[in-house]
Amino acid sequence: MKKMIISVLGCDRPGIIAAVTRILFEQDCNIENVSQTILQNEFSGIFIVSVPKTLSEQDLHRYLDDGLSPMGLHVYEKRLSVADAPQTSLASEPFVVVTKGPDRKGLVAGITAILAAHRVNVTNLQAVFKGGDDPNANIMIYEVDIPTDANHQVLRRDLREKALAMSLDISIQHKLIFEAINRV
Template sequence: MKKMIISVLAKDRPGIIASVTSDLYELGCNLENVNQMILQNQFAGFFITQVPKGLSCETIRQELALKEEDRGLTIHVRPLEEETQAPVSEKEIFLITTSGPDQKGLVAQLSSIISSFGANIVNMKAVFMGGSNPNENVMSYQVLVTKEIDAPAMFAALKEKANELNLDIRIQHKNIFDVTNKI
């Protein structure tokens, strides 16, 4: 079976996941991964599924659009490419959290530093409520760091930028975060 990734966007309401996954099941698809979130009042869902032979991206999109016709869903389907690069031998996840006054370009500036070192953001959440209350403006990055990356230099650059932007920053290895948050 080949794999496809399906993204679904819509105004949030109860039942979107139930409806889309039921439709995929009826098409003979097998779900492997699902990730969904609500941003303000908007639903965003991502479904990785194994697809039966002969079922194309366009057929899946058309069938989902037909079944969900009156529900206001925007659906995109594309094949999931096989991973061609060699697996990374040593990798670690670090959690980087900033809080502070809201200002334009925060995500762009910090993510550019992470990218410039060759690190990959594998998960990110930013909540901006505006104003200067740091508890209402928080960014959280999960960053994949390989042994080839100069992590201390990247962390120093992030701390320098955070200081320049008047942000509090915390950088913690995911394993340490997990252990301390079990208590």
């Protein structure tokens, strides 16, 4: 088996995941990971699948495109290789960074620049921008992995300074604490 990453994009509607997974099942592919979301009215799905060696990448694309293009969906496939995996992964701990504030250009760029400068990996980002100056209408939630050898004091200071400059409220919590506090 070889591994492929498959991205599916298009206007949201019921049945997209059913169509993708049916095609993959019919081609004897095994779904290993899925991440799917809807942004505004656009569907975005990423599937990592094991594909039989006998199924060519061209044939897989043809099956997916033939089945999904009538639904107005676009599909892209990429073969995964050992070279795609990070060679070294830093020891890290999961944290959640939440910002709230008025909507303006550059919010995500400003926060992620600080995170990148401290070798912090963003593993998940949810951003809801409804516009305007209501700080509760514009929220960004970053799930991040902070290296265990990072200087947390300097990272927090840099994030707070950037948030202040962009008129954002910011909180930084260990993911376990965040989940315990926000559990329903």
